[in-house]
Amino acid sequence: MQPELSQRQRTILKLIVQEYIRTGRAVGSKSLIERYDLGISPATVRSEMGELEEQEYLAHPHTSAGRVPTDRGYRYYVEYLLDDARLPIPEQITISHQFRQVEAQIESWAKLAAVVLADMSGNLSLVTPPRSSVERMRHFELISLRGRVVLLVAVTQTGMVREVILQLQDEVSQEELSALSQRLNPEIRDLTHEQIRRLAPGASGLASFILEQLADLLRLTEQEAQTEVFAEGLDYVLQQPEIEGGPIAQRLLELLRGGAILSLLLPQLQPGDDVQVIIGKEHRAADLHPFAVVAASYGARNQVAGLLGVVGPTRMPYGRSISIVRYIAQVMTNLLRDIYDEAEDED
Amino acid sequence: MQPELSQRQRTILKLIVQEYIRTGRAVGSKSLIERYDLGISPATVRSEMGELEEQEYLAHPHTSAGRVPTDRGYRYYVEYLLDDARLPIPEQITISHQFRQVEAQIESWAKLAAVVLADMSGNLSLVTPPRSSVERMRHFELISLRGRVVLLVAVTQTGMVREVILQLQDEVSQEELSALSQRLNPEIRDLTHEQIRRLAPGASGLASFILEQLADLLRLTEQEAQTEVFAEGLDYVLQQPEIEGGPIAQRLLELLRGGAILSLLLPQLQPGDDVQVIIGKEHRAADLHPFAVVAASYGARNQVAGLLGVVGPTRMPYGRSISIVRYIAQVMTNLLRDIYDEAEDED
DNA sequence: GTTGGCACTCGTCGATTAGGAGTGCTAACC
DNA sequence: GGTTAGCACTCCTAATCGACGAGTGCCAAC
Numbered sequence: 218m219q220p221e222l223s224q225r226q227r228t229i230l231k232l233i234v235q236e237y238i239r240t241g242r243a244v245g246s247k248s249l250i251e252r253y254d255l256g257i258s259p260a261t262v263r264s265e266m267g268e269l270e271e272q273e274y275l276a277h278p279h280t281s282a283g284r285v286p287t288d289r290g291y292r293y294y295v296e297y298l299l300d301d302a303r304l305p306i307p308e309q310i311t312i313s314h315q316f317r318q319v320e321a322q323i324e325s326w327a328k329l330a331a332v333v334l335a336d337m338s339g340n341l342s343l344v345t346p347p348r349s350s351v352e353r354m355r356h357f358e359l360i361s362l363r364g365r366v367v368l369l370v371a372v373t374q375t376g377m378v379r380e381v382i383l384q385l386q387d388e389v390s391q392e393e394l395s396a397l398s399q400r401l402n403p404e405i406r407d408l409t410h411e412q413i414r415r416l417a418p419g420a421s422g423l424a425s426f427i428l429e430q431l432a433d434l435l436r437l438t439e440q441e442a443q444t445e446v447f448a449e450g451l452d453y454v455l456q457q458p459e460i461e462g463g464p465i466a467q468r469l470l471e472l473l474r475g476g477a478i479l480s481l482l483l484p485q486l487q488p489g490d491d492v493q494v495i496i497g498k499e500h501r502a503a504d505l506h507p508f509a510v511v512a513a514s515y516g517a518r519n520q521v522a523g524l525l526g527v528v529g530p531t532r533m534p535y536g537r538s539i540s541i542v543r544y545i546a547q548v549m550t551n552l553l554r555d556i557y558d559e560a561e562d563e564d
Numbered sequence: 565m566q567p568e569l570s571q572r573q574r575t576i577l578k579l580i581v582q583e584y585i586r587t588g589r590a591v592g593s594k595s596l597i598e599r600y601d602l603g604i605s606p607a608t609v610r611s612e613m614g615e616l617e618e619q620e621y622l623a624h625p626h627t628s629a630g631r632v633p634t635d636r637g638y639r640y641y642v643e644y645l646l647d648d649a650r651l652p653i654p655e656q657i658t659i660s661h662q663f664r665q666v667e668a669q670i671e672s673w674a675k676l677a678a679v680v681l682a683d684m685s686g687n688l689s690l691v692t693p694p695r696s697s698v699e700r701m702r703h704f705e706l707i708s709l710r711g712r713v714v715l716l717v718a719v720t721q722t723g724m725v726r727e728v729i730l731q732l733q734d735e736v737s738q739e740e741l742s743a744l745s746q747r748l749n750p751e752i753r754d755l756t757h758e759q760i761r762r763l764a765p766g767a768s769g770l771a772s773f774i775l776e777q778l779a780d781l782l783r784l785t786e787q788e789a790q791t792e793v794f795a796e797g798l799d800y801v802l803q804q805p806e807i808e809g810g811p812i813a814q815r816l817l818e819l820l821r822g823g824a825i826l827s828l829l830l831p832q833l834q835p836g837d838d839v840q841v842i843i844g845k846e847h848r849a850a851d852l853h854p855f856a857v858v859a860a861s862y863g864a865r866n867q868v869a870g871l872l873g874v875v876g877p878t879r880m881p882y883g884r885s886i887s888i889v890r891y892i893a894q895v896m897t898n899l900l901r902d903i904y905d906e907a908e909d910e911d
Numbered sequence: 912g913t914t915g916g917c918a919c920t921c922g923t924c925g926a927t928t929a930g931g932a933g934t935g936c937t938a939a940c941c
Numbered sequence: 942g943g944t945t946a947g948c949a950c951t952c953c954t955a956a957t958c959g960a961c962g963a964g965t966g967c968c969a970a971c
Contacts, residue, residue, distance in 0.1 A: 245933050258945050263934070281933050281951040320784060321729040356707055360719055366903050368723050372707055376715050380725045382668040382903060437667065451798070452817035455809065462802065462809020470799035556713050556729060592964050605914050610965070628920040628964050 222269075222293075228255070229265050230274055231298040234286045238532055241458055243283030288497035288531060291509070295494050295535050304540040308337070316548060323347060323376065326552055328447050330525055330545050335450025337541050340457075340529035341469075342449050345479065347516050347523035347553055348442030349375045352435055354405045354413060359394035359427070367394065369427070371434050374407065375521050376556065379438050383430055389423065397424060410435035444476040450527075459530045465507050469528075472504060478528075481505055488514045488522060492543050497531040507531070511538040513546040517557035525549065569616075569640075575602070576612050577621055578645040581633045585879055588805055590630030635844035635878060638856070642841050642882050651887040655684070663895060670694060670723065673899055675794050677872055677892050682797025685858075685885050687804075687876035688816075689796050692826065694863050694870035694900055695789030696722045699782050701752045701760060706741035706774070714741065716774070718781050721754065722868050723903065726785050730777055736770065744771060757782035791823040797874075806877045812854050816875075819851060825875075828852060835861045835869060839890045844878040854878070858885040860893040864904035872896065 222230065232253055236244045246259040246266060255262070266284050269275045274290035286294065303309075312333055319325050327346040334342035353374040360368040365385040372378050401424060405413050414432035417425045451473075460466050472478040481502035486493055492513045498506050511533075512526025525546055527538050569577065579600055583591045593606040593613060602609070613631050616622045621637040633641065651659075659680055666672045674693040681689035700721040707715040712732040719725050748771060752760050761779035764772045798820075807813050819825040828849035833840055839860045845853050858880075859873025872893055874885050 243933090247933070259933095260935095260945055260947095261943085264944085267935080277934090279952060280935095282953070283933065321731075322727060323729070356705065358703065358705060358717075358719070360703055360723070362723055362903055368719065368725075370705075370717065370719060370725055372705070372715065372717060372727075376707075376709055376727075376729070378715075378717055378725060378727045380669065380719075380723075382670070382723070384668075384902075449821075452814055452821075455802075455817070456814065462813065466809065467799060467803065470802070474796075474799075555731075556709055590964090594964070606964095607914055607916095607966095608912085611913090614966085624965090626921060629922075630964065 226265055226269060227298060229262060230269055230290060231294060233275065233284055234290060234294040234298070237286055238534055241532060243278055243285045245283035248283070288499060291496045291531055291535070292499070295496070299536050299539070302536065302540060304544045309544060312545065313548060316552065326549060327523065330549055331447040331449040334525060334527055334541060334545055335453060338527045338529070338538050339450070339453045340527045340533060340538070341451055341454040342525070342527050343478070344447045344525040345442070345523045346445060346447070347521035348439070349521045350439070350442070351409055352377065352439050353407050353409055354431065354435060356402060357398060357405070357431060359398050361389070361391045361394055364388055369430055369434065371431060373435065373438060377438055379434050381430065381434055385423070385426075397427065401427065405431065410439070444479065446476045446479055448473055454529055457530050459532060460507070468504055482510065482512070483524070486512055486514070486524065492539050492546070494535065494539065509533050511535065511542050513542050515546040515549040515553070517550070517553040520557040521553060523549070573612050573616060574645060576609060577616055577637060578641060580622065580631055581637060581641040581645070584633055585881055588879060590625055590632045592630035595630070635846060638843045638878055638882070639846070642843070646883050646886075649883065649887060651891045656891060659892065660895060663899065673896060674870065677896055678794040678796040681872060681874055681888060681892055682800060684888050685797070685874040685876070686800050687874045687880060687885070688798055688801040689872070689874050690825070691794045691872040692789070692870045693792060693794070694868040695786070696868045697786070697789070698756055699724065699786050700754050700756055701778065701782060703749055704745060704752070704778060706745045708736070708738045708741055711735055716777055716781065718778060720782065720785065724785055726781050728777065728781055732770070732773075744774065748774065752778065757786070791826065793823045793826050795820055801876055804877050806879060807854070815851055829857065829859070830871070833859055833861070833871065839886050839893070841882065841886065856880050858882065858889050860889050862893040862896040862900070864897070864900040867904045868900060870896070
């Protein structure tokens with residue numbers, strides 16, 4: 218798609234998109250002129266509109282209504298007509314303030330990011346906690362809860378903490394458990410779940426069992442990365458008039474269940490550096506056709522990465538959404554770099 | 565409220581409640597007789613209905629519509645007209661099967677309970693993970709992530725695991741950290757967050773800092789018990805015709821945010837043994853007046869306790885909801901007893 | 912106490928209508 | 942040739958109207 222439109226057509230398209238996003242109603246030639254003085258008459262606007270419709274940037278809901286942007290129209294708007302402003306400084310300050318208030322915990326950050334994203338964009342937000350594609354073991358502890366019931370706590374290289382409750386065959390004292398973990402810890406350090414599993418057969422009964430469990434836990438942690446997602450602002454998106462409790466809303470709720478929406482979205486999002494926008498029918502998944510997504514990845518390079526974005530109707534304030542997503546992705550990236558990366562060359 | 569109704573009035577009330585719950589439409593005398601042969605004429609039913617309305621068990625939406633149960637009517641139904649059946653065995657088996665499939669982790673159980681509760685009741689479910697009102701420290705570990713960044717992992721007596729990222733003043737090697745944790749662990753075992761905090765001033769620089777952080781973390785874990793809640797089945801409840809995307813739905817979504825609904829619900833729920841039902845205006849919180857709640861507490865005695873329940877419109881299948889809530893509370897209780905309690909005298 | 916009959920009430924649904932916003936076309940204008 | 946005013950036409954929206962039907966309440970008869 219080239220910017221083959223005249224300057225006037227671009228102005229008109231821009232105004233129509235903005236006006237439609239603002240009001241939610243199809244916009245007509247006359248009302249457009251009444252609101253914005255372009256120095257031309259409605260009739261001229263109409264002929265330009267006709268041209269824009271010809272090229273599929275606009276559409277008619279029905280013969281005698283105003284124009285509505287098509288997905289292609291939105292795309293052009295996002296690509297060429299949007300002056301991508303930074304988020305205003307006061308809002309930046311509000312956001313980073315909130316991140317400073319919350320406890321220093323990766324999951325808390327992700328949750329907060331979801332809340333802020335939703336509140337500021339007025340749409341549904343999605344945030345996956347940052348995960349590494351290959352987790353390596355760092356350290357584990359065995360803690361006797363009572364009798365044969367033992368809690369296994371594992372920490373990975375990336376600082377993920379996972380626990381699981383084990384039922385042992387026989388009762389084992391805390392001392393023995395501590396001795397075992399002290400013996401095994403150096404061995405399993407930096408290993409992947411496959412490597413740990415390979416160690417298991419060679420070990421004695423209890424040690425072998427623990428190694429198996431560790432491998433399971435590590436594998437599970439990796440898998441969770443695929444499905445775990447924090448979503449906020451459902452109320453906002455369900456308020457949108459084009460969705461409003463109808464069948465689309467039902468569809469969306471189903472997609473949110475168990476993170477199913479992620480598996481539709483992820484294949485289409487390259488882990489590129491900047492914000493990505495997917496509008497309506499550009500989605501490969503038909504279920505997402507009524508929606509637009511503004512998303513970005515974040516994370517410490519080569520370590521852990523996550524995804525965050527907002528989901529709303531194609532009629533969404535793209536400019537604002539993009540600034541917000543970009544800024545929060547940057548905040549999250551900085552937080553993670555402080556934890557993982559060696560280089561500290563940024564504020 | 566006494567059961568001062570005649571046998572026939574009770575039968576009619578029961579049928580009206582059931583019919584209304586089933587169809588969602590106000591039920592009239594004639595249609596009731598057509599469906600259920602009571603051996604009496606519509607006119608007789610009408611006069612009984614009039615009596616029931618007099619006593620506020622039923623209401624008229626408008627002069628010439630059928631009758632609808634009032635909150636009082638539902639209450640009478642739940643109290644006296646419901647033969648509280650157990651959940652059918654096949655469904656019991658399905659449920660316990662699902663719990664056996666999931667990883668042995670308290671949070672996973674709570675999440676699964678929420679999913680099952682929602683799916684089987686067809687309404688919104690709420691499950692708070694089991695928490696102790698006073699958490700005592702069991703064990704902690706310090707893990708160096710890089711440079712001055714350290715991960716603090718703490719395990720409480722009840723097996724809760726919490727972690728936080730710390731920024732130290734100076735760089736400290738993993739060996740020093742391990743030595744420190746080995747020295748402090750015996751000291752802080754079984755202490756509450758207040759007791760730990762009292763130790764801090766007496767300790768050296770780094771140890772003092774760690775103790776403060778531990779106290780914070782422990783306190784935070786207790787506080788989370790107040791707000792953390794797993795909710796599932798939002799789609800079900802938003803499908804209900806009496807709610808359907810309207811302002812009540814918005815209200816509900818707001819209440820779900822950050823677990824606000826819990827602070828409205830908890831004060832009214834005694835941690836009694838059996839299932840509790842709160843119907844419509846019986847809620848102290850006006851925001852909950854459109855809803856009915858069926859809830860029960862679960863947990864290992866004197867150790868940890870949680871709450872689970874379903875939330876739906878007052879027109880909800882009480883009998884079924886009660887059986888489901890009761891059964892799942894029992895399953896969760898058994899799971900927790902296996903972890904915590906000494907006595908193993910039940911299956 | 913129960914029942915059938917009957918007039919009356921009201922909400923629902925479909926059809927009808929008026930109003931209005933917007934278009935597309937054409938002819939005139941600069 | 943692009944621009945504009947004028948105008949007929951389209952079609953959605955909201956309001957109105959009326960038929961329909963479910964349900965009630967009352968009364969007289971059983």
